Amino acid sequence: VGDDVDKSKLSCNIFDPRGNEIPSKLVPSDNSDIFRIMYTPFEAGRHTIDLLYDSVPVPGSPFVVNVKSGCDPTRCRAFGPGLDKALTDEPATFTVETRGAGAGGLSLAIEGPSEAKMSCTDNRDGSCDVEYVPTEPGEYDITIRFAEKHIPGSPFKVVVTEATRPDKVKVYGPGIEHNQVQEGVPAEFYIDCGQAGPGKIAVKLSSSDGKPISVQIGDRGDGVYSVSYIPPEKDSVLTAHVRFADQDVSASPFVMTVAPAPEDAAAPVKVSGDAATKKNLPASLPASFQIDAPKQGTAGAPATEDINVSIKGPDGKPLVPKMEQVEDGTYAVTFVPDECGPYNVSIKCGGKDVLGSPFLLQAIPTGEAEKVKLLEAIPTNQEYGKKNHVALDAREAGTGAVTCKIVSHSEASDVDLEVIEKDGFFDIFYTLKDPGDYDLDIKFGGQNIPNGTFTIKVD
Numbered sequence: 001v002g003d004d005v006d007k008s009k010l011s012c013n014i015f016d017p018r019g020n021e022i023p024s025k026l027v028p029s030d031n032s033d034i035f036r037i038m039y040t041p042f043e044a045g046r047h048t049i050d051l052l053y054d055s056v057p058v059p060g061s062p063f064v065v066n067v068k069s070g071c072d073p074t075r076c077r078a079f080g081p082g083l084d085k086a087l088t089d090e091p092a093t094f095t096v097e098t099r100g101a102g103a104g105g106l107s108l109a110i111e112g113p114s115e116a117k118m119s120c121t122d123n124r125d126g127s128c129d130v131e132y133v134p135t136e137p138g139e140y141d142i143t144i145r146f147a148e149k150h151i152p153g154s155p156f157k158v159v160v161t162e163a164t165r166p167d168k169v170k171v172y173g174p175g176i177e178h179n180q181v182q183e184g185v186p187a188e189f190y191i192d193c194g195q196a197g198p199g200k201i202a203v204k205l206s207s208s209d210g211k212p213i214s215v216q217i218g219d220r221g222d223g224v225y226s227v228s229y230i231p232p233e234k235d236s237v238l239t240a241h242v243r244f245a246d247q248d249v250s251a252s253p254f255v256m257t258v259a260p261a262p263e264d265a266a267a268p269v270k271v272s273g274d275a276a277t278k279k280n281l282p283a284s285l286p287a288s289f290q291i292d293a294p295k296q297g298t299a300g301a302p303a304t305e306d307i308n309v310s311i312k313g314p315d316g317k318p319l320v321p322k323m324e325q326v327e328d329g330t331y332a333v334t335f336v337p338d339e340c341g342p343y344n345v346s347i348k349c350g351g352k353d354v355l356g357s358p359f360l361l362q363a364i365p366t367g368e369a370e371k372v373k374l375l376e377a378i379p380t381n382q383e384y385g386k387k388n389h390v391a392l393d394a395r396e397a398g399t400g401a402v403t404c405k406i407v408s409h410s411e412a413s414d415v416d417l418e419v420i421e422k423d424g425f426f427d428i429f430y431t432l433k434d435p436g437d438y439d440l441d442i443k444f445g446g447q448n449i450p451n452g453t454f455t456i457k458v459d
Contacts, residue, residue, distance in 0.1 A: 284444065314339050374451055404443075
């Protein structure tokens with residue numbers, strides 16, 4: 001371009017084989033008299049370049065360029081949040097663009113702590129949207145290749161963290177139930193965050209007069225927290241806001257009306273031991289607590305038959321505790337939580353709950369059940385009325401005990417069952433009194449042992 005030419009009047013239009021104009025740019029070089037035309041063809045074929053000065057074609061214009069197919073993976077790009085971070089069990093997405101890269105196949109792969117299902121949607125514009133769902137936290141590598149070569153940035157390092165799920169938080173217990181909250185009687189409820197992922201709990205309790213109520217939060221382990229408080233005067237309406245990871249949990253806020261204080265007859269009874277401390281209990285090992293009532297002859301002293309203890313296991317079925325009167329007004333209660341899970345312990349005096357009842361306890365696994373060995377095969381066909389024996393070696397299983405349940409399919413048959421332990425060896429003796437099918441389940445520390453669950457047919 002000469003010095004006497006008005007360079008602002010230069011223009012350029014480039015058209016693909018279908019007559020569509022593609023973007024182009026006139027760029028001056030270091031020598032102001034020389035210009036470069038920059039453009040990117042997106043397909044092979046005949047392209048025309050119209051170079052104009054003051055809207056008039058320059059000599060030789062239009063120029064014809066035959067574009068051939070090529071392949072340049074460096075012209076591909078991938079972008080989107082799914083190439084940086086993701087959450088477990090939630091879809092993560094990103095986009096891959098191959099426009100201008102020429103001919104070639106696109107391949108994607110993801111490697112990490114878990115297999116992540118991946119799907120790809122072709123947008124038919126030289127791009128595709130990719131979605132994947134990781135199921136375990138950790139670092140993942142996402143490899144993207146075009147024409148068998150890595151595109152820029154590949155492999156991408158993605159950090160997957162565990163998702164926070166407030167909807168998985170469970171709140172339960174008498175402290176949030178109607179007709180269970182009584183004036184001046186310590187109330188308690190539980191927050192189970194075991195399936196909710198990472199996050200902190202927060203509890204705000206207030207009464208209908210707008211006054212906040214102090215709560216005590218205790219960590220019981222396994223993601224379960226206890227919340228205790230003293231209810232105010234009767235007829236007060238309490239509102240409990242329970243939040244996890246700064247979000248309300250399901251059914252929050254909880255609303256309760258305070259009932260009148262219990263009658264004095266039950267008030268003097270005290271409970272101590274495992275039921276009162278509400279600690280986690282090791283499954284399969286005996287749990288015990290003590291009930292102290294006024295001695296006979298004193299005011300409010302109950303008769304022995306007025307003390308009632310009922311216990312329900314995780315399956316909702318009752319357990320029969322062992323209750324002994326150790327002295328006047330004092331009773332020792334023992335039971336074995338053979339299954340892992342929550343136990344409801346109800347203690348009544350004269351038909352009324354004592355302070356703190358019902359008590360909610362949690363039985364947790366103990367020992368290493370997988371190391372318990374059956375010393376002999378158990379026949380699946382047996383005779384009714386005959387005494388049977390199962391021998392087990394639990395010397396390497398650690399702390400815990402063997403428990404056994406035998407349940408008839410008819411639920412009407414009676415089973416005599418006894419478990420004896422000596423030096424880490426356990427012997428189970430049982431008699432099946434009626435013909436039929438029975439389910440036998442042997443556990444150690446509340447956990448299934450190898451080959452310890454099967455069905456017996458009795459003829």
